[in-house]
Amino acid sequence: MPDAVRVRRRSLARRAVGQGAPVWRMDGLLLAAVIALSVIGTLLVWSSTRTWVSNEPTGLVKKHVLNLCIGLALYSVVAVSDYRWLRRYAPFLYGVAIMGLLLVITPMGSTINGHHSWIMLGGGFAVQPAELAKPALIVFMARLLVRSAEGKDRPRVVDLALCLAAAGVAASLVMLEPDLGTTMVLVVITGGIIVFAGVRKRWIVASVLLAAAGGLAVWSLGLMKPYQVARFTALINPASDPRGVGYNSTQALVAIGSGELFGKGLFHGGQTTGRFVPEQHTDFIFTVAGEEFGFVGTVTVVALLGVVLLRGLRIARMCEDRFGALVAAGIVTWMAFQTLVNVGMTIGIMPITGVPLPFVSYGGTATFANMIAVGILQAIHVRERALSA
């Protein structure tokens, strides 16, 4: 790796901002979309939390801005570094993530809103290891699937098995919390990476069928908790229980729908001010956009997310390095799935699951994870350009 050797000889400052430094070679559109989403998200979090404590309307939004700043710092660090060290340290990162998930199960874990997902750090700060497990798992699986396939086109069966085992452990730990939403995200990420790694089509078809059969079995054998069944029922018929499970769904729809074309204006959404939608600053943040910014606002948010996803895909496509491409594809899968589930549940086309909207929802660890992920995308982009230049 002669390039890396040469770069290392330059001073740190020049390496950061000098000519040809990674910062000038980043994907500007991707960064702009992420920043735009973060700004919108900040406004929405502000609007949905300003009535919580009457004498401190900006209490939570300040914390959100702090999280964003930390996130941006993490992004910068990751974006300017050589992503290939990720490949080297992938097992370590995975191990740390699993440790975190194990810690949650021990008495050190805390329960917030019925999810035993947090580790309190003191000072009002807490981390949600499951969020950090998402990028860690992507990187680790990409490494496993790439190592055997150098030069070849398909991963070895043994690596596939290892990959599934790694994902299985992480997903199981998250399931124990229980956090069905994140578990689903991990499963979809795993599926995506394996597909992109180049397994045979017949295997893909087979596992999709298997998953469908498994899902059917879970449903018909009654393995799901009653509230989980109820969420699916509510999806099909929100009126089935308008005061219970259907309440979230109905209130979300009412908030979004009542925004009409231009919305009621920031801080002027009656449903938001009246706090009719539960978990509105986190999982249901999209409803604030719907009510206060209207169709224009929701389409803007969806379009910005679309920019992030499509730029991510472009980065994956353009990357000559198989590891980088796999990681980028995994990140896009992750973000796309969360976007679909989160926006979908607020407009009644997906069941209610606790999945945050990337870059918009309140939540420290999720923000960090998202920013790191975008940082990785940028690092891959920069490196890909550096390599091809």
Add this chain to the structure above:
Amino acid sequence: MNRLRVRLFVLQLLVVAMLAVLGVRLWQVQMVQGAQFVAVATETRTREVRVPALRGPILDASGRPLVRNRTSLVVSIDRSRFERMPDGGDAVLKRLSSVLGLKFDQLKQRIRPCGPGISRPCWPGSPYTPTPVDDHVNPRVALQILERQEDFPGVTAEIQAVRSYPGGKDAAQLLGYLQPVTKEELERREGLKASYSGVDLVGRDGLEYSYDSALRGKPGLRRVQVDRMGKVIAVEQQAAPTPGDTLITSIDANVQSIVEKSLDQAMRESPNSDSAAGVVLDVKTGRVIAMASRPTYDPAVWTGGIAEKDYQRLLSGKSGKPLVSRVINGTYAPGSTFKISSVSAMVADGSPLNGTYECPSAYNVGGRAFGNAGGMALGSISLHTALVKSCDTVFYRAGYEEWQRDGGNTPKAKIKEPMPNMARAYGFGELTGVDLPGESPGLIPTRAWKRNLWNASKDHMCKRAKTGYPEMKDEGRAAFAKRLANENCLEGFIYHAYEAANFSIGQGDVQVTPLQLARAYAALVGDGNVRSPRVGWAVVRPDGSVVKEIPVPVVRHLPISDETRDYIRKALSEVPSDGTAAGAFRGFPMDQVKIGGKTGTAEVWGKADTSWFASFAPADNPRFVAVVLVSQGGFGAETAAPAVRRIWEGIYGIGKSEDGKPVKPALPDGRPASRLPVIKQDGTVTQ
């Protein structure tokens, strides 16, 4: 890498498809269905709160309050909110019970809706209206509840006007009471149905009922924005309530109080008495000056939801049903007070006004001897004396002979029935039409009435005449009942001679209310017009302008000459001085105010006599009629007459009070208020 490229392209297609699906669905939700969701949002977010109007007060003829409002802090709960809570609001109710210092079970009972099988304490009003649980809340507790809405969702505390009764128990039945509006009544009303705030009360009896629409006013409306917890966060629209109008009555609070006290004393002094009634009418106008009934109760028990014990007591027969006004709903045989009608009928039917009539100690009616009380025999007397001394045999004879002229047991095709017809002309047997609910028409038995009764019951009687009463244990009684059934079956339609005789002295099946008797006397001693008495005098806006003066309708003119009326009035004018009431009025300064009247002692089978005194004053130019009835009170002269005497003494300020000072007359110069009291802009009242 080609395979990866292809698969990434597939992912790209999926992402684009997803974006398209989300976009289309957002279009659908926000643009197509938007307006619909706006409506739903408005509905979930806004509550229409009715601001109850201040109910108008009820004043007496001089502007003194009979019913007024006082403010009270009322804590109420929203049952529909409670029902949505997982535990049905028990947790909130427990916290509430501890801050209010009431028992949890007590609160729980108070808020459950009344219905079949659920008796008080329960909430009789609409489930849409907040249910008051406590109306004597101290402001600190109310503030605590309002400030900690998260602990007390669905609980409100607000200042409400509640009724207060300066006169205490006085005129309780006359004033009536308020009760929460029922679900049915609410649904019948136009407009707002759900989301009522405050207790919507409607008048359920008495003046509160009759003048409900005037007193109620128009509630205001507040459309407020609420949050998920139901906490008000903004007021969107506000329309102030219009306070209710004031009802000015012709009641005089002082006279009312005198009548109340007099009835109390009468009840005390006649140990068998079970109920009593007293009424004072203005002869000139036909308006009611006082109206009291015994047994009575304190109307304050209704305020803020009545307790189970109180409610049962009010309804129970044991307490004598104090809600029922005996003045308008109590029917009793009038006894001799009825003779004014009989004399009028005799004269109208051709008996000479100045003729002489035999007053033997007994008179033979269809083979049965009908005697005078105490076997009194006066020989040949005038109608004047017959009234003053209350000689029954004169009337037995007249009644019997009328009956014979109508054909006796086999009535002619055209019957005259002079006495029943005259009784009807006096207004007996029909509703007086007084502006109070729950009036009874009483009963004037006639041949037609008898036949109708028989038509309705003959099938049953004739069946019993055949089958007998096998279910009766006592064979002797069963046989007697069977004979009676047979008799009723065969000749139950016959109006017997003894019935006609009894009718003439206000006995038998004759039933009148004290108010009917009072207005009959007022017509007799006044201008001869039978009026439909009125308690309400005028409805006045809070600013003092008169909405309407309530007229007293004339029903008819008595079908007798002024000469006859004068004759009877003069005869009755001697009753308190020389007649049956002389004992009761011994020592009364007749030179100051001459009193007229007629005693009545009606026999009730199985009970003590009904005591009546129908009186008027001043006898020469009557201004007032006062009637007192004491059920099971004994002789009219012994119980009712002294009670009326006390009323006259109070009105005219006769006698001395206990500390020896002269009594101030309740109505100066013996005249009731002639002009409406004036309500000034600031709410003060002047005569």
